[in-house]
Amino acid sequence: MGAPRHGGTRVRWLLGAAAFPALFLGLVLGMAELPEFGDPGSPASTHVSPRFIEDAAAETGAANMVTAVLADYRGYDTLGETAVIFAAGLGCLVILAAAGGRPNRPAAGMSHPFGSVILDAATRILVPVVLLFAVYVLIHGHISPGGGFQGGVLFGSGLIMMRLVWGPAHAGDGQQPEVPAFGPSLRGSLILACAGILGYAGIGLAAMAFGGEFLNYGTLPLGSDPAHVRELATLGIEAAVFLTVAGTVGVLFDTISIGMRESGVPLGSERGPRE
Amino acid sequence: MAASTLTEGFAILLLAAGLFFILAAVIGILRLPDFFTRLHAMGKCDTAGLSLSLLGLALLADDLAVTVKLVLVLALVAVANPTATHALARAASRAGVKVWRPDEPAGPAGER
Numbered sequence: 215m216g217a218p219r220h221g222g223t224r225v226r227w228l229l230g231a232a233a234f235p236a237l238f239l240g241l242v243l244g245m246a247e248l249p250e251f252g253d254p255g256s257p258a259s260t261h262v263s264p265r266f267i268e269d270a271a272a273e274t275g276a277a278n279m280v281t282a283v284l285a286d287y288r289g290y291d292t293l294g295e296t297a298v299i300f301a302a303g304l305g306c307l308v309i310l311a312a313a314g315g316r317p318n319r320p321a322a323g324m325s326h327p328f329g330s331v332i333l334d335a336a337t338r339i340l341v342p343v344v345l346l347f348a349v350y351v352l353i354h355g356h357i358s359p360g361g362g363f364q365g366g367v368l369f370g371s372g373l374i375m376m377r378l379v380w381g382p383a384h385a386g387d388g389q390q391p392e393v394p395a396f397g398p399s400l401r402g403s404l405i406l407a408c409a410g411i412l413g414y415a416g417i418g419l420a421a422m423a424f425g426g427e428f429l430n431y432g433t434l435p436l437g438s439d440p441a442h443v444r445e446l447a448t449l450g451i452e453a454a455v456f457l458t459v460a461g462t463v464g465v466l467f468d469t470i471s472i473g474m475r476e477s478g479v480p481l482g483s484e485r486g487p488r489e
Numbered sequence: 490m491a492a493s494t495l496t497e498g499f500a501i502l503l504l505a506a507g508l509f510f511i512l513a514a515v516i517g518i519l520r521l522p523d524f525f526t527r528l529h530a531m532g533k534c535d536t537a538g539l540s541l542s543l544l545g546l547a548l549l550a551d552d553l554a555v556t557v558k559l560v561l562v563l564a565l566v567a568v569a570n571p572t573a574t575h576a577l578a579r580a581a582s583r584a585g586v587k588v589w590r591p592d593e594p595a596g597p598a599g600e601r
Contacts, residue, residue: 330579336572343565 275445277357284361285448285455289429292451293414296458300411303462307404310469330379337379344372352456356445362455369456370463373398377467398461400468407461414454417447496548503545510538523589524581532574539566 249256266283276282284292348368355361398406418429426433431447432440517530540563547559 330575332575333572333579336568339568340565340572 273441273444274448275356275441276448278355278359280359281355281361281448281452285451286431286444289418289451292455293418293429296411296414296455299462300407300458303404303407303465306466306469333379337375341372341375344375345369348372348456348460352452353449355452356449362452363459365452366456366459367463369460370467373403373460373464374467377464377471398464400465403461403464403468405461407458407465410454410457410459410461413457414451417450417454421447500545500548503541503548507538507540507542507545510534510541512538514538524586525578525588528574528578528581532571536566536570539570 249258253259266279266287270279270282270287271277274282274286276286345368348365350365351360351368352362352365355365417431417434421430421433422428424433424435431444434443434447436443436446511534514531514534517534518527521527521530543559543563543566547556547563550556550559
């Protein structure tokens with residue numbers, strides 16, 4: 215937007231101005247070469263989709279074909295996606311910690327107890343429902359739309375609701391009073407996220423240990439029916455994704471609320487009247 | 490047959506009432522002068538409109554499972570919507586958002 219002020223900025227601005235149209239043009243040309251949306255003659259429609267539609271339920275025991283593809287046939291891709299989410303949480307933590315945020319110190323405003331009886335009562339009613347529904351979405355993902363990602367986000371938002379209303383856990387340090395824990399601390403959220411992604415990779419490695427390929431669950435010693443074994447392993451994968459997403463949502467909320475205080479962004483509760 | 494027609498008529502009445510409240514909320518958000526009055530319109534009329542609409546749809550649903558789900562959504566909305574309105578109003582009040590007075594000009598300048 216603004217005019218470049220000195221040499222280095224101008225070079226960078228010009229490079230950016232040149233790179234953006236080139237990238238855009240490349241993407242547009244690439245898009246033009248893709249098969250038409252829903253083209254019945256495209257490779258995806260003639261080879262891949264019929265195979266999944268005909269065999270997925272019998273092979274994986276998952277009535278929801280999307281779950282079968284995401285967590286079983288293409289489990290490697292989903293491991294990558296889960297790692298990306300985990301990396302986003304870690305990146306937020308590292309950047310905001312480098313900017314001066316100190317872990318396990320709550321900010322005022324965004325994570326300070328809100329102190330309202332109405333909110334307190336409503337949260338007591340709503341949070342258990344939200345958390346239960348999150349687990350339902352996770353487990354029911356086998357049959358209906360849902361799964362680890364969606365359930366994890368729901369679970370994480372339940373944790374955020376508790377944080378917003380009751381404040382995070384932290385030890386008193388003289389200036390701030392000790393606040394009891396509701397839900398996992400920042401460290402706890404981080405451990406949840408790590409446990410999720412390690413569990414995902416661990417299930418894949420376990421399949422290797424029992425003689426299969428990485429993330430090929432058929433060989434796991436969980437029963438004699440291969441479809442049932444795959445169903446159980448898929449649930450394990452979904453639970454691992456659930457833990458990673460829920461933990462990352464907690465990490466994101468905590469680091470952002472801490473970073474906001476440390477960066478000097480004015481927070482409402484410090485200016486207005488307080489009860 | 491007569492009973493189902495009666496149910497349908499009642500459901501349509503509920504839906505119409507619900508749409509009226511939602512329309513009132515929209516007009517309120519567009520026309521009222523400041524944050525708190527807009528919140529007042531949204532909180533009350535949205536809750537009433539959504540509740541009435543959901544009740545009408547629950548009466549119209551063929552499947553009992555759908556009816557139960559709609560009633561559950563209704564219960565959730567009835568708790569969550571007023572609570573969210575309260576939280577917004579409280580946060581705005583704490584952040585020092587000024588309350589509109591009739592003798593001040595409305596609009597962007599009067600909104601702060």
